[in-house]
Amino acid sequence: MKKVLIINGPNLNMLGIREPGVYGNVTLQTIEQNLRVQAVELGLDLTFVQSNHEGVLIDAIHEAHGTMDGIMINPGAFTHYSYAIRDALGSIDVPAVEIHLSNIHKREEFRHISVTAPVVIGQIAGFGPYGYELGLLALNRYLNQ
Numbered sequence: 237m238k239k240v241l242i243i244n245g246p247n248l249n250m251l252g253i254r255e256p257g258v259y260g261n262v263t264l265q266t267i268e269q270n271l272r273v274q275a276v277e278l279g280l281d282l283t284f285v286q287s288n289h290e291g292v293l294i295d296a297i298h299e300a301h302g303t304m305d306g307i308m309i310n311p312g313a314f315t316h317y318s319y320a321i322r323d324a325l326g327s328i329d330v331p332a333v334e335i336h337l338s339n340i341h342k343r344e345e346f347r348h349i350s351v352t353a354p355v356v357i358g359q360i361a362g363f364g365p366y367g368y369e370l371g372l373l374a375l376n377r378y379l380n381q
């Protein structure tokens with residue numbers, strides 16, 4: 237069974253409360269629960285990490301080396317400026333998919349840049365919580381090709 241690490245960065249624990257006009261009403265717990273159901277269908281073994289701390293996210297990425305087959309990551313605001321998270325993803329040989337609930341490309345200019353995009357397979361943005369489902373499908377297909 238392939239193992240996938242699902243990483244959510246800062247402020248994503250506040251989904252459901254945080255800016256519902258941008259991020260909707262669905263909580264991270266619900267997103268994770270839906271992914272668990274989907275993982276049973278796909279035959280994937282999921283591990284979840286959410287942290288508001290850059291170093292915790294970097295440690296989780298490092299620990300995926302040799303233990304995980306794939307990563308799905310929403311780095312939150314770190315997407316736009318964390319060279320350390322980008323380097324962590326680039327340090328390990330584990331394919332990753334980047335997820336954003338919102339379409340970062342049609343928001344404020346600082347969100348148009350993703351420093352992590354060059355070290356992932358691809359990015360899904362703008363489909364709300366459904367983006368996680370799409371991301372897991374895409375990662376699963378990639379891992380089985």
Ligand code: DQA
Binds near residue numbers: 248311315339340347
């Ligand atoms: C986000 C987009 C980021 O710009 C923002 O800082 C987030 C969430 C998204 O999922 O749309 O925290 O990654």
